[in-house]
Amino acid sequence: MAVAELAGRHYLLEIRRLSPQLYAVCPKFDLATVYVSDAQYNRNIFFDTSPQAVRLYLLYNHWFMQTLVYAFIIVNLALALFEDPAVVPLPIWATSTIEIICLSAFSVRMVHYAKVIPKDKFWKDPKNICIIVVLSFIDLTIYGALKSTGYFAIRWSRVLRPLLLVNVTEGRQLRRAFRSIRNALPQISYVFLLFMFSVLVFSLVALKLFGKRGLLTIDGSPYFTDYLDIVFDLYVLVTTANSPDVMMPAYNYSVFFTIFFILYIIINTYTFMSFFLAVVYSNYKKHLKEEVRQLVKARRFKMCRAFSLLHEARGEGGEPVVTQTKWNHLVKLVKPNINIAHRELLWSVLDDQNKGHIGKFAFVQLADLLSIQVITVKSQPHPIQxxxxxxxxxxxxxxxxxxxxxxxxxxxxxxxxxxxxxxxxxxxxxxxxxxxxxxxxxxxxxxxxxxxxxxxxxxxxxxxxxxxxxxxxxxxxxxxxxxxxxxxxxxxxxxxxxxxxxxxxxxxxxxxxxxxxIKRFRAIINILIKIGPTILTFGQLIVVVYYIFAMVGMELFKGKVQFFEPNSTSPDQEYCGNPLLKGTTFAKLNYCKNNFNNVVSSFIVLLELTVVNQCGFTAVTHISARIFFVLFHIVVVIIIINIFVAFILEAFLVEYTIDKSDLQTSLEKKIEELELNVQQYVPFKPAIKIELNRSIEGLLLLYFSGSRTVDGLLQRMFETDIRPEDFVEEEEPENINFSNPVFDSV
Amino acid sequence: MAVAELAGRHYLLEIRRLSPQLYAVCPKFDLATVYVSDAQYNRNIFFDTSPQAVRLYLLYNHWFMQTLVYAFIIVNLALALFEDPAVVPLPIWATSTIEIICLSAFSVRMVHYAKVIPKDKFWKDPKNICIIVVLSFIDLTIYGALKSTGYFAIRWSRVLRPLLLVNVTEGRQLRRAFRSIRNALPQISYVFLLFMFSVLVFSLVALKLFGKRGLLTIDGSPYFTDYLDIVFDLYVLVTTANSPDVMMPAYNYSVFFTIFFILYIIINTYTFMSFFLAVVYSNYKKHLKEEVRQLVKARRFKMCRAFSLLHEARGEGGEPVVTQTKWNHLVKLVKPNINIAHRELLWSVLDDQNKGHIGKFAFVQLADLLSIQVITVKSQPHPIQxxxxxxxxxxxxxxxxxxxxxxxxxxxxxxxxxxxxxxxxxxxxxxxxxxxxxxxxxxxxxxxxxxxxxxxxxxxxxxxxxxxxxxxxxxxxxxxxxxxxxxxxxxxxxxxxxxxxxxxxxxxxxxxxxxxxIKRFRAIINILIKIGPTILTFGQLIVVVYYIFAMVGMELFKGKVQFFEPNSTSPDQEYCGNPLLKGTTFAKLNYCKNNFNNVVSSFIVLLELTVVNQCGFTAVTHISARIFFVLFHIVVVIIIINIFVAFILEAFLVEYTIDKSDLQTSLEKKIEELELNVQQYVPFKPAIKIELNRSIEGLLLLYFSGSRTVDGLLQRMFETDIRPEDFVEEEEPENINFSNPVFDSV
Missing domain, CATH: 1.20.120.350 (Voltage-gated potassium channels. Chain C)
Incomplete structure (x- = not known):
């Protein structure tokens, strides 16, 4: 903590050390720096502008603090490995102590946040975290008390833990994904209800057609005689997990009955599942576009604020401008490791008439320019030479x-x-x-x-x-x-x-x-690499959902299925230690290790459920397992996997169709104006990569490549769709009341 | 045949009977009618314009002839039910005779077609059909000769039969679907090669990781020791059919090995499969747009031709116009069952200044206007009243x-x-x-x-x-x-x-x-109903592909797996009559009826393969079954199912986002101009439905609803994207050399 605070102070001192004169002229220089930095990294915290709060805000955003928070979250989530049912069992006092430390860390983070933002904003935004922290403390106390007196107790607050990953961190992408799920929910639910109606009607037909025929399934039980069983079986057929088993008794009886199953598969498995994808995709597109528009708006707004702090009336007609000296210092502060050539290039792009100062419109572009990746390589002779x-x-x-x-x-x-x-x-x-x-x-x-x-x-x-x-x-x-x-x-x-x-x-x-x-392959690989970071976001999303389901699953099903080492001689090995599984396919195929006995095997079972809905475990605890299974299928396969597919679809289409953005073109134009020989290398249009053979100063090679961040990709995705008025600079930036999307509820 | 010819002649006589004076004034009236009719139904045959050829062309397009061709195709395809291996066995001479009759019918149709189109065009277009017919005759002769002399023979030309469904009929949608597959193939193949490379590399890793560890699968065979087996197993994992079985031995050995499978599933099952969808979707969109543009262009061109046949210089400045009398007769001929009110409404939309004649621009719109479905309901008192x-x-x-x-x-x-x-x-x-x-x-x-x-x-x-x-x-x-x-x-x-x-x-x-x-449900149902006809097109596509695979599958695998009636006492029943299946899951789960012993069960096996790739039959005939299985998966699951999903996705997005087309809006405007009270009813925007409370003549209610045909939907899909120059009427329509897309190769 002390180290981090020191780092925060150090940063502010650095500002003053670098620009003592400027600081004297413009006391709000550090505030402007914060605004530009926020715009560059798309941070959207509405902080207090008092010098005290700005200092705290800088500390709040310091990489060390962010890493610390992530570390605490990972430790907190990893506790599941050591708590009962554990992979490596630890005593309760040890896990509880670690959890208390983590919760305290989150509380400190909250207090810090409360000091950064205006008082009246606090209770609107981060209430979720407070609730989670308080609930966890309460649960921990109750659990400790019950356990010590020998009663049965459940750590129910463990389900809430992954929500901290969504709420505490500044993971924009994760929160955005959750928001787009929430926004798509109404539409999805209409289609889902109709889909369920269809399943129910088909089940009724199945009951009437097959129920009275006295058919038997492969393990000798009556076939399609209980309505709820039929509904479940037909629901599972949608996931294709029990095809063709569910059809075989009817097919063996008469070939005409396959018509029923063919119709069912066409309507429910193919058409409705495609509908889900279509609904998720169209909503995803719509809401993401809106989010990116908000993002761009907020960025412009912050840049306008920074401008209003730095400007002076010096242009023709007395309009406000920012001088090159100020601008240089600003850039140095915002991006400390920028080299002079890169900075000069950016300036010459903005100040195209070489006036020595820039207006508001040019200034606002700085945040976009900084997000363009510029790799500088000095062209030096070979050491052996x-x-x-x-x-x-x-x-x-x-x-x-x-x-x-x-x-x-x-x-x-x-x-x-x-x-x-x-x-x-x-x-x-x-x-x-x-x-x-x-x-x-x-x-x-x-x-x-x-x-x-x-x-x-x-x-x-x-x-x-x-x-x-x-x-x-x-x-x-x-x-x-x-x-x-x-x-x-x-x-x-x-x-x-x-x-x-x-x-x-x-x-x-x-x-x-x-x-x-092979060029064609390289192009596809490039898309894969670019999509990579977002796949990680979906990875986080999956972890959150898996964790919640794993926690619930462990409480419900732990110990129901036992795994015996291959060389074990226990007679229970035959049926995974559960007499209910005697003679089932689950036991025959030796699926015993697919159980909820610890968090690792739970995750693997959930993965299997995602892939093909290996639902053998429903045999063990009848109804709760079925509900668990259906809920998991709805959340993961219908919603999350479809969002994943929607993202890849959209990203692929963008890479295929969208040309370079206007901004990058303006940069290119500028470079061409600077009489530089621009050699463009655009493989499959994955990014713009310009190689300059002659540089602005000295022997210097510059490479430009398109922004590889998720935000950059998203922005490019919808750039053609964003309304032009969003790019018009705000006349009265103070009037915008932009919301604080960081800690909003999920 | 005689009946059809009679019908064709009757139609031409009808033209002359209805408009004797007009026919005298304008001898090419029937040609104009044909052009308008072609434009309305999007027929694209480049026919000879001699009166003789036009008469034959009318006959060629007569519904009776079309139905007859379809009937022969269905009979020809249905022969598979009676040929060995048959559902209902018929002697060879019977099936051969029927086949010869069908092939003769197709030949007659070809001769007819050759007489309709210009001589030089013939050998360019329908060569596929000629080849198929000739090959079928040759095969039939060889087969008959070999069989009668007691040799082994294969009816290999049966594979070609479903291609007739694509080539002989005027099924635009089917041919369009095939074309869009063909166009997407290069892109798909690049992604597929990369995907296969990934599978091969993963297989190599699997061989190295698991091959030497002496693990055993559930049926006791060595696990992951043969490279080609691994490749096949991992390919099947992509279809999710053998998950989690393929993973269990490694998972039982060590939990860390699941990382390999998780990576594999993320990369190959999810990312690459989404890539396939993305590639198919983007190509589908692109090529379909191009096709629809061509269609619109051809339609305008035909309408211009019709105009040039009917026009007379009567407008101000002497520009060519068509009079209302001529137009009325034309509409009566093109749409014989149109009622007067409907026709009057169309005229008043086109001739908005009430001049009594219309110019080229208005005339060209007729084809579009006719495709708008107008339902007229006379508002009469109740009979009881x-x-x-x-x-x-x-x-x-x-x-x-x-x-x-x-x-x-x-x-x-x-x-x-x-x-x-x-x-x-x-x-x-x-x-x-x-x-x-x-x-x-x-x-x-x-x-x-x-x-x-x-x-x-x-x-x-x-x-x-x-x-x-x-x-x-x-x-x-x-x-x-x-x-x-x-x-x-x-x-x-x-x-x-x-x-x-x-x-x-x-x-x-x-x-x-x-x-x-429930309104929300009705909206979704409306989309379903609208998509319905296109699902039928995909149904045809599936039938073509299934038929080909069924023919090949029957030759390869017939008799390998036997089904015994449940009350049979044969000892072979245990293993489906094939000792190779002894003890396999296939036999245990009683999948014996999933075989290639006749065309019906072949279709059902193929459906199962489509749904979940029930690949147990690969145990019977090692390598050919595997190749068959992988090919089927590539063609049906990777390509056709993805095209189906792409269509639903696009249709859903169109219904969601696109507003009514310009043409329908102009119709609405016109109706509003006619001072009619227009009550609009747009549920979820599925179609435009205007209820007129007051009518043009008498007590008449008119309902307009958006075109429900596939072509209409497609046109609406891309209407916003079609370049405006395509709607500019052609100055020199004779100069366009539009291709004859009907009989192009598939």
Whole structure:
């Protein structure tokens, strides 16, 4: 805590140290910095503007504090591993103490937040967190009291824990996903009700058609005689999990009865499920567009505020402007690690008439400009060239460098990788194969060394050269692993399975490089990489939902299904320790490890339910398991997976169709005006990447690539749809009463 | 044949009979009629314009000829039921004779087509059909020769049969669907290759991780030791069919190995499958848009041609116009059953300045206007009112009519239906329940009678009152069924299961009426109804693909799996008559009827493969079954199902977002100009339905509803996207060289 506070103070001191004169001229310089920084990172906290509150606000947003909060949340969530039913059991006092520490940390964070924002705003926004924290404390007390007196007790507040992940952190994407789910709910529920109506009607038909025919299912029980059982069976058919089992008795009886099932599948499995996707997709698009519009609006508003703090009347006609000196200091403060060339370029884009000051309109664009990723690479001579110029420039050396840069060099190595793939597939205990591996490793090392010889090392390892990094790490790790493994083998004849596993995985990963050689594949991979971060957001969403269901599932089903080690001799092994499972397919297929006995296996069962609704466990505890199963299917498969598909659909369509944004084009135009030779490299249009052959100052290469953040992608998604009036700068920025979306209820 | 020719001649005679003077003035009147008719129905055959060819063309398009072709195709396809392996075996000479008749019919159709279109066009377009017909004849000859000499022979040309459905008929939608698949193929194949690369790499990792650990699957075979087996297993995991079985041995060994499967599922099952949908969707949208643009262009072109045949220079400045007399006759010929009020309305929309003649621009709109569905209902007094006016107007009668039109009346009957639903669910052998059924039937009959009393019968049974028709048919059939059933029961104590089945289904169908009472549900149902016809197109597509796979599957797998009647005592019953299946899950779950022993069971197996890829049959014939299975999955699940989802997605989004088209708005405007009180009823925007309270002539009610055809929906889908230049009328229509898309290759 002390460290973080120190860091916050340090930051403010830094502002004053860097710009003492400016600070004297414009005492609100730090406030302006905060506004610009907020606009850049899309932070939407409506903080108090008193110097005290601004200082606290800076501390609140400090990376250390944010990381600390995330750490506490992870610790709090991870408690499920140690609480009963536990993977690694810990005594109650230990887990309780850790939980109390975490809850206290969240409380401190709340107090901090209360000091940052205006008093009247506090009770409107973060009430959820307060409620969760208070409820957790109450639950903890009751549980402790009951347990110590020997009564039965349930830790029901554990269900609330993942909600902290949604509410406490500044995870915009996660909250946005939750909001878009909430907004789509009414529409989804109408379709769902109609869908359920259809299932109920079909079930009634099934009851009437099959109930009286005395058919038997495969395990000898009567077929389709109980209405609620039929409803459940037909619901499961929608998930395709029990197809064709559910149909077989009727089909064996008469082929005409398949018409019933075909109709059911067409209407419910295909049409209604597509309807769900359509409803989720259209709502997702609509609401996300609205959110991004709000985001853009808030950003403009903050930039206008920053402008109003920094401006001075100096332009023609006395309109307010910001001078270059102030602007430079602002940029230095907002993005401390920016280099001079990059900053100069940004300025020349904004101040296109070289006046030495910019107006409001240009100033507001700063936040967008800063979000464009600019990678600067100094074009320096090769270190070997400096040390041994004659050797490096000799004909042999020049020939080597020429060969390495040829397309043929890549093809040869692609061929080597293909041959290697065959060798990987062969049995590695064959001495020829294991010796060949040394040869391949040597070839790959040679490739890296040659490339490093032909390219300047700092350029080779530049941040955007993903595949260079990938190759080097994979090959060097594989080399070390292989050496360690053979050392172990030669010393004591002992081979570690774990090390071998890692070596094998590293070997196979090499093959991925092949993909990069084919342009079409690279384009798809680029989309995948860009979607990556958002898949992580969905990962968080899934974790939240899984955690809640796992907690409930563990309370309901723990210990109902037992897993016995394969070499166990227990007679219960036959039916997973539960007589109810005797003779069921669940036990026959040895699914015993699919249980809710701890949080890890719960998560795996839930994953299986997501994929194919492996619903064998419903046999154990009749009705609650069925309700649990149906609820899970509705939440995860119907809603969340569809939102995921909707996102990928939209992202794919955007990558396919949308051209570069206007802003990036203006940047490009500017660069062209600066008489720079712009070489554009737009593979499948994943990002704009401009290579400048001549730079503004010194020997400098600049690479531009489109923003890779989720927000950037979203903004690009809807940029063509956002109404132009949203981009008109606000005349009276103080009049906007923009909401505080950070702590709103989910 | 003679009948059809007669019909064609009759039609032309009709033209001359209706308009002898006009025919004298304008000898090309019939040609113009053909153009307008082609534009209206979107027929795109580039026919010869000689009177002889036009007559043949009219015959070619005659509904009787079209139906005949469809009938022959259905007969040809249905031959699979009677050919070996047959559901109902027929001797070879019988099926061969029928096939020869069908093929001759197609040949005659081709000769007819050759006479209609210009000579030079013929060999470019319908070559597919000729090839199919010739190949079928050759195959038939070879097969007959081989069979008669006792050799083994395969009827390989049966695979080609469903292609006739695509090529011979004028099924635009089907051909369009095939084209959009073909166009999307390159994009899909790139993603597919990358996907396969990913599967191969994962398989290699799996081989290295699990192959050496000596794990066993549930049936005791080694787990993940053969590379190709692993590839197949992991491919099947993408279809989710073998989850979690494929994971269990590794999971039982160590929980960490689930990470491998989780990664696999996220990347391949979810991300790549979403990518496929995205690629199919974006391509579908793009190509369909292009097709519809072509369609609109061709339609304008044909209307311009018709105009150039009919116009005369009479407008101001001598520009060409068409007079009302000519136009009236044209409309009468194109749409013989149009009533005068409707025609007058169309004219007043086109000739908005009441000049008595219209220019080219207005004329071209006729095809679009004709495609707007206009339902005319004469508002007549009730027949009872005419017969017994005093009774019908008595206070009691007026009160009854008042009550029937109340919202409360609907609610009461909704409640009755709900109560009925409970009774349906109860055991019908209980005398209370079976007697209650009579009561419910009486109540429903009363409802229909009351409604018929309160509403004029012809208005009640108007074409657009779907639910009135639905109710009446359901109730009257149920009444007859119940009476027949109880008559049978009372006479001989005999109850027919079939009649009972029908009665039960009719009873349950009644419940569907509930949906209509809730506005939100009605809206979704409306979308469903509108999508209906297109689902039929996809049905044809599925039939084509299923048929091909069924033919191949029957040749490969017939007789491999045997089904035994449940009361059979054969020892082979245990393993479906195939020792290879001994002890497999396939045999244990009694899937024996899932075989390729005849075309019906083949279709059902293919349906199961579509739903969940029940791939147990791969155990029987190792490698060919696997290839068959993977190919089927690629074609049906990855491509066709995704196109289906894409269509529903797009249709849903269109219904959600697109407002009425410009044309319909102009019609509305016109009606408003005609000082008519327009009451608009736009539920969930499914269609435009205008109720005119006052009519143009006499007591006439007009209902407009948006075009319900697939083409109309498609056009509306992309209307906002179609470039405006496509709507500019062509100055030189003769210059367009529009292609003949009817017989293009698929």
């Amino acid at each position: 400096i040390c041994f110029p004659s050797m490096y420039n000799s004909p042999v050396s020049r020939f080597i460098r020429y060969v390495v840069h040829q397309r043929m060099f890549v093809y040869v190595y692609d061929l080597i990788i293909l041959v290697n793939a065959v060798f990987i597939g062969l049995d590695e205990e064959n001495p020829v194969v294991s010796n060949a591996e040394w040869g391949f490793l040597a070839l790959y090392m040679l490739e890296i060394i040659l490339k490093l010889y032909a390219t300047e090392p700092r350029a080779f390892f530049a941040r955007h050269h993903f595949w260079n990094w990938f190759d080097t790490i994979i090959i060097v790790s594989a080399l070390f692993g292989t050496i360690i493994n053979s050392a172990l083998k030669h010393s004591g004849g002992y081979t570690s399975r774990q090390i071998l596993d890692i070596i094998f995985i590293l070997r196979v990963l090499r093959l991925i490089r092949l993909v990069d050689s | 005419i017969c017994f006016p005093s009774m019908y107007n008595s206070p009691v009668s007026r009160f009854i009519r008042y009550v029937v039109h109340q919202r409360m009346f609907v609610y009461v009957y909704d409640l009755i239906i709900l109560v009925n639903a409970v009774f349906i669910g109860l055991d019908e052998e209980n005398p209370v329940v079976s007697n209650a059924e009579w009561g419910f039937l009486a109540l429903y009959m009363l409802e229909i009678i009351l409604k018929l009393y309160a509403t004029e019968p012809r208005a009640f049974f108007a074409r657009h009152h779907f639910w009135n028709w639905f109710d009446t048919i359901i109730i009257v059939s149920a009444l007859f069924g119940t009476i027949i059933n109880s008559a049978l029961k009372h006479s001989g104590g005999y109850t027919s299961r079939q009649i009972l089945d029908i009665i039960f289904i009719l009873r349950v169908l009644r419940l569907i009426r509930l949906v209509d009472s």
